[in-house]
Amino acid sequence: MSVTIREIAMQAGVSRGTVDRVLNGRTGVKPEIRERVLAIADELHYVPNVAAKALAYHRKPIRIGIVMPPKEITFFDEIRKGIHAAEDELKGLGICLEYAYINNQQADEGATAIRTLIANGASGILFSAIDDEANRVSINEAIEQGIPVVTFNSDIEGSKRSCFVGQDLGKSGEIAAGLMSRVLRGKAKVLVVVANMKFHAHRMRVQHFKNSLAIIGDIEVVEVIEGFDRYEDTFIKLNEALQKHPDLDGIYMATGHAGACMDAVRRAGKDGQLRIVCNDLMPEVEQGLREGKIDFTIMQNPIQQGYRSLRILYDLIFTGKKPESEYQYTETSILIAESL
Amino acid sequence: MSVTIREIAMQAGVSRGTVDRVLNGRTGVKPEIRERVLAIADELHYVPNVAAKALAYHRKPIRIGIVMPPKEITFFDEIRKGIHAAEDELKGLGICLEYAYINNQQADEGATAIRTLIANGASGILFSAIDDEANRVSINEAIEQGIPVVTFNSDIEGSKRSCFVGQDLGKSGEIAAGLMSRVLRGKAKVLVVVANMKFHAHRMRVQHFKNSLAIIGDIEVVEVIEGFDRYEDTFIKLNEALQKHPDLDGIYMATGHAGACMDAVRRAGKDGQLRIVCNDLMPEVEQGLREGKIDFTIMQNPIQQGYRSLRILYDLIFTGKKPESEYQYTETSILIAESL
DNA sequence: ATGAAAGCGCTAACAT
DNA sequence: ATGTTAGCGCTTTCAT
Numbered sequence A, B: 001m002s003v004t005i006r007e008i009a010m011q012a013g014v015s016r017g018t019v020d021r022v023l024n025g026r027t028g029v030k031p032e033i034r035e036r037v038l039a040i041a042d043e044l045h046y047v048p049n050v051a052a053k054a055l056a057y058h059r060k061p062i063r064i065g066i067v068m069p070p071k072e073i074t075f076f077d078e079i080r081k082g083i084h085a086a087e088d089e090l091k092g093l094g095i096c097l098e099y100a101y102i103n104n105q106q107a108d109e110g111a112t113a114i115r116t117l118i119a120n121g122a123s124g125i126l127f128s129a130i131d132d133e134a135n136r137v138s139i140n141e142a143i144e145q146g147i148p149v150v151t152f153n154s155d156i157e158g159s160k161r162s163c164f165v166g167q168d169l170g171k172s173g174e175i176a177a178g179l180m181s182r183v184l185r186g187k188a189k190v191l192v193v194v195a196n197m198k199f200h201a202h203r204m205r206v207q208h209f210k211n212s213l214a215i216i217g218d219i220e221v222v223e224v225i226e227g228f229d230r231y232e233d234t235f236i237k238l239n240e241a242l243q244k245h246p247d248l249d250g251i252y253m254a255t256g257h258a259g260a261c262m263d264a265v266r267r268a269g270k271d272g273q274l275r276i277v278c279n280d281l282m283p284e285v286e287q288g289l290r291e292g293k294i295d296f297t298i299m300q301n302p303i304q305q306g307y308r309s310l311r312i313l314y315d316l317i318f319t320g321k322k323p324e325s326e327y328q329y330t331e332t333s334i335l336i337a338e339s340l
Numbered sequence C: 001a002t003g004a005a006a007g008c009g010c011t012a013a014c015a016t
Numbered sequence D: 001a002t003g004t005t006a007g008c009g010c011t012t013t014c015a016t
Helices: A005-012 A016-023 A031-043 A050-056 A074-090 A109-119 A133-144 A169-183 A200-216 A231-244 A258-267 A283-290 A302-318 B005-012 B016-023 B031-043 B050-056 B074-090 B109-119 B133-144 B169-183 B200-216 B231-244 B258-267 B283-290 B302-318
Strands: A062-068 A095-101 A122-127 A149-152 A163-167 A188-194 A219-226 A250-253 A275-279 A296-299 A327-330 A333-335 B062-068 B095-101 B122-127 B149-152 B163-167 B188-194 B219-226 B250-253 B275-279 B296-299 B327-330 B333-335
Touching (some): A005 A016, A005 A031, A016 A031, A050 A302, A062 A109, A074 A095, A074 A302, A109 A122, A122 A133, A169 A200, A169 A296, A188 A231, A200 A219, A219 A231, A250 A258, A258 A275, A258 A283, A302 A327, A333 B333, B005 B016, B005 B031, B062 B074, B062 B109, B062 B302, B074 B095, B074 B302, B109 B122, B109 B133, B133 B149, B149 B302, B163 B302, B169 B200, B169 B219, B169 B296, B188 B200, B219 B231, B250 B258, B258 B275, B302 B327
Parallel strands (some): A062 A095, A062 A122, A122 A149, A188 A219, A275 A296, B062 B122, B250 B275
Antiparallel strands (some): A296 A333, B296 B333
């Protein structure tokens, strides 16, 4: 059988209560005893029993706070599914979830959410919001108070969060390039559409896409268009580009308004003549795939993102198990119409 | 707080021991009391507390038997990874795993494995072996004894197993067709290579591939070659086919020896001129992708298969939660060189 | 056939 | 600062 606090207590010549205090970093233990207990626990390779811990916490479950966009943001639907799946498995295992929905409209939403959750007794936080200074600061504040934070879907870089669970942005750009090179054999010209090159995530995709194409050779990126996530901007700029490059062979929609892109292609009378590679699976992309307007879309496995982030945080709090790497990338997968 | 056996016991006017007997189908309870307890449990929507159950089972963990090919069969490596991941999560949650490795060489290996596991006190079985009558019978025997069985990777059809966790074979054929149609635009000729059309799994892929191509139009399947998983057969037949169809555009390796396929293509001097779509990610396929000899490979998410099958069996035994569907399909994904 | 009670490993409130 | 003890919900052994 595995090692228990009882055994550690006996070997250290103290009570189980004291061992519990030491192992959970509670105050009120003489330093030398603390040392001794820690040493024995380490030597015996003590791992707490999840079931026992969960049962003991049953009266006062550990609160986990979740900061993310509200239900209206359908992009997060799949991520929510993953969180619920993990919640289902962890049901009765001593945790309780509290959600704080934020819109990323005001500057201090993230900070307020974190502070409120901590005030309500959260012992850990799952966080997904824009990568700005205010959020970085408040995450670091939480860490200072000993409350671990796991970011998901969108990282807060340079913060002290335990880890980030999300997509490998570089890889999605590379895969897009790989797909283009396979459907456009030989010399070809492609256009890149992106929402905003100021955002790290958007830039990463484009950069890796270009770099990969450069290695492959033969395919030229004629232009990179910024649509700022607005239909109008995207549509207009794309119209111009399609006129300017009548010999275009493909479009990579790195980020931004896929609907506008398809409309512009149709208006140019190029339906079916251009190879189009997208990211994610918004409703319009799904429809585009079904109708043959889009060839491929690259996914970031949102369900896994939700699931893994909650699991990782649970393990961190309950068993003290640190994630193997600071970056937990979910699988980057390719979808075609037949995948749906 | 949630409903406990204590509450049910009070409402039914019996002891907790009796409630436990009823809820776990143990003998020695008067039928009318059994009825009453069951009714109350149902009415109160009783769900057992996993943590408490796991802790109680700590002394005598529930044994789960796993029947699958031995470590030498590298195809199962990823599946094993998934099983280990689930085991990790379930560690300390009242289970213990026992493996029975079989080679599918002799007729009664599966039956023997199941019988041995049951003799050793298994309360549930994970099963992956060839779909034959002997295995079907022994699975049904296990079920008769109240021991749930979950098949994974390869189903035992018509058996009374609780569910099957594995790939949607039809879908992989359809995706292969979709990929072909995207890389071979317009009129084209493709060849299908399969190990053995007598096997249901192999046939399914080929059928769905052909059906999908028929709908898409334009692409003709010139021949279906059986390689029987042997290098020689595959290589020789493919050589002949390549000579017979000098205007071939692509090859779909539904199942079988991918290495032989690549060698035959090279020998015919067609390297890089044919579009090749494979299944799975054996070492030779991975290398083929890297070297640009293979364009796409279709995956059956083996890690998920291992993970989900163990989780499902655990939930079945511990919480009585039945899987939502008899067929639990793992995601079918597409890989290219850049995905690696 | 049924009840009572001990115990699984851990936490937390209470005692010293 | 440390020990003691009563649970958490369930299983299981021992009485009755």
